[in-house]
Amino acid sequence: MQDTLAIAPAVRADIEARLAHVASEDGVRLLMAVESGSRAWGFPSPDSDYDVRFLYIRPRRDYLALKPVRDVVERPIVDEIDLNGWDVRKALGLMLKHNAVLSEWIESSIRYIADDPVVEQLADLANRHFNPRGYALHYASLGKGTVERWLDPGGEIAVKRYFYALRPALSVRALRLDPSRRPPMSMVPLMQAADLDRVLVDQVGELIARKAKTNEAGNTIRLPDIERLVADELSRAGEVPERADNTNFAEEAEALFLELVEKE
Template identity: 70%
Template structure:
């Protein structure tokens, strides 16, 4: 079960305005714009940024240019609003490499614009062809990086780093248990997919409640059972099955890209 993520009306209106202005300035059409980061993951702090992530497509001639524009659009963070998006060609290239970030964006519980129909096709493509082992490697790398920076100089643990290790570990566990399903983005359905025992679920809920009351860089309590889960799962990537490379994946991604661009 996933709790509803509430974005204050004034913040949502400002984000929608900035997205519209950005699209106009860049001459790009937004295909999707969602909330990512800790607010969408289900463990925000009061000072968490609004991590707005989007996909876009440019007019057809941009893809035929000798000097094509950058495949990323980003804006400086202002008033805790962080805008960053990928060109559809970049997104498809990363999808083919089994980068799980795009999978998460497509499953975000918060949408800032109405999804273009191509997003449904993109999601279906990812579901049918993603490599569970590739996703598990992605999450394990994220989790190990967070663990390596776990402790502050005074021996305390940052709540943010705790969660940045926990969510990837749960994703690896979910992939071990059900390699045919892309891991949920939000931590509540992710705990269900990972079949976490109730005592640990209760501790994670306590961590979420604590993080909701402290600043993003604030410290938290250490929970040995949660740490054992993290350390164990990040070492079990080899138990997640590999999906053999399928040339049809590339063919379908190429066809999707060409169809979209030729409509511009």
């Protein structure tokens, strides 16, 4: 679902212009361009960056060249706009490793260009073949890396630090409860998928409201209920069932990539 209200029209126009410039300057065709970060996750601050992420494909000749072409396109952050994109071959390779990042990009509600039809095919491929255990371990690794920075009890903590651990923890929980579905990207539907009790829902809601009014460095008091939830869920990623890799997964990904390249 497109979200045209979350991004100010002037900012959206700037981002769209920058994306068009990237496509022209780097000689690529954009397949998808979305917001990925606190604005798409549902807990932005007034000064949050615009984390613009995109998929692209190069002309067929680039994939046949003796010298491999770099598989990412990046631009320096200017006016809080951060542009970063992956070659579709890189994206498919990471999907085969059950990296959850592409899954999130596909699910983003904030989109800057119309999706190429291949995006729907990527979503279908991920739905049919993703490994819930692989996703859970991915999220647990993200969350634990953040938790290590705020383990000391007492005092205050940056609100964003809570969210950067809480979102991965809720993703693990959602996968435990329903391993047949990729976890939602945005916080509110993620809380629903994680079946949180009302006390926790209210606490997270208060954190979202606080973050919406303060800068990225804004602090909050420690919240033991949330910290216990985070610690518990990040330790339970191993409980999420494994889905054995299907040989068809790699074959379908390869066929999808070759079909795309043949059209360029």
